[in-house]
Amino acid sequence: MSAPVLLIAISAGIAVGWSLYMYTKWLIMKVEEPRIDPEDRGAEKAAALGRMIRELVASEARKKAAAAEVEEETDDDEERMKVEMAIENMQKEKPVRFSSKQLAAYTRNYSTKLGSGGFGEVYKAEFPNGAHMAVKVLNHNTSISKRVEEQFMTEVSTLGRTYHRNLVRLYGFCHDAKAKALVYEYMGVP
Numbered sequence: 001m002s003a004p005v006l007l008i009a010i011s012a013g014i015a016v017g018w019s020l021y022m023y024t025k026w027l028i029m030k031v032e033e034p035r036i037d038p039e040d041r042g043a044e045k046a047a048a049l050g051r052m053i054r055e056l057v058a059s060e061a062r063k064k065a066a067a068a069e070v071e072e073e074t075d076d077d078e079e080r081m082k083v084e085m086a087i088e089n090m091q092k093e094k095p096v097r098f099s100s101k102q103l104a105a106y107t108r109n110y111s112t113k114l115g116s117g118g119f120g121e122v123y124k125a126e127f128p129n130g131a132h133m134a135v136k137v138l139n140h141n142t143s144i145s146k147r148v149e150e151q152f153m154t155e156v157s158t159l160g161r162t163y164h165r166n167l168v169r170l171y172g173f174c175h176d177a178k179a180k181a182l183v184y185e186y187m188g189v190p
C-alpha cells in the first residue's frame with residue numbers, strides 16, 4: 001500500500017472511531033438524562049386530584065355545617081314559637097290539666113267547701129299565683145260514673161273554649177286515678 005493511501009485509510013479510521021465514540025457518548029448521556037418517570041407524573045396527578053377532592057369534601061362539609069347551624073337556629077326559633085303558642089293557648093283557650101296532688105295542695109286538702117251540686121262537691125282553692133278557684137270534684141258513685149264522666153268530658157271540651165261574661169270560666173281539669181275534677185274561676189267573695 002502506498003503512503004498516501006495508508007494516510008487516507010488511517011484518517012478515515014480515526015474519523016469513524018471518533019464518530020463512534022461521540023455517538024456512544026451521546027447515547028450514554030441520553031440514557032442518563034434525568035427524565036420524568038411517567039409513574040411519578042401519575043402519582044403527581046393522583047396527589048393533585050386527591051387534594052382537589054379533599055378540598056371539595058372539606059368545602060361541602062363547611063357548607064353543610066353552616067346550613068345545619070342555620071337550621072338549628074330555625075328549629076330553636078320554631079320550638080320557642082311552639083312553646084309560646086302552647087302557653088298562650090293554655091292561658092287563653094284550653095283548660096289546663098292538673099294532677100290530683102296539685103289540686104289537693106291548692107284546696108289545702110279540700111278544707112273549704114263552697115257547696116255541692118249534682119256532680120259532686122265544690123271546694124275553694126288558692127293557686128300559687130294567689131288566684132282563687134272553685135274545684136268541683138266529681139262523685140265516684142259507680143251507677144252514675146259513666147254519665148258523669150261523659151258530661152265531664154263535654155264540659156272540658158266545650159266550656160274550656162267558651163268565653164262569655166255571664167258564663168263561669170273553666171280554667172282546668174284533673175283526670176287521674178285519684179280524682180276527677182273541674183277547676184272554675186271563683187265566683188264568690190274572695
Ligand SMILES: Nc1ncnc2c1ncn2[C@@H]1O[C@H](COP(=O)(O)OP(=O)(O)OP(=O)(O)O)[C@@H](O)[C@H]1O
Nearest residue numbers: 114115116117118119122134168184185186187188
Ligand atoms: N265557680 C264557683 N265559685 C264559687 N262557688 C261556686 C262555684 N261553682 C259552684 N259553686 C258553689 O258550689 C255550689 C254547687 O255548685 P254546682 O255547680 O256543683 O251545683 P249546681 O249549680 O246545682 O249545678 P249542677 O247540679 O249542674 O252541678 C253552688 O251552689 C255554689 O255555692
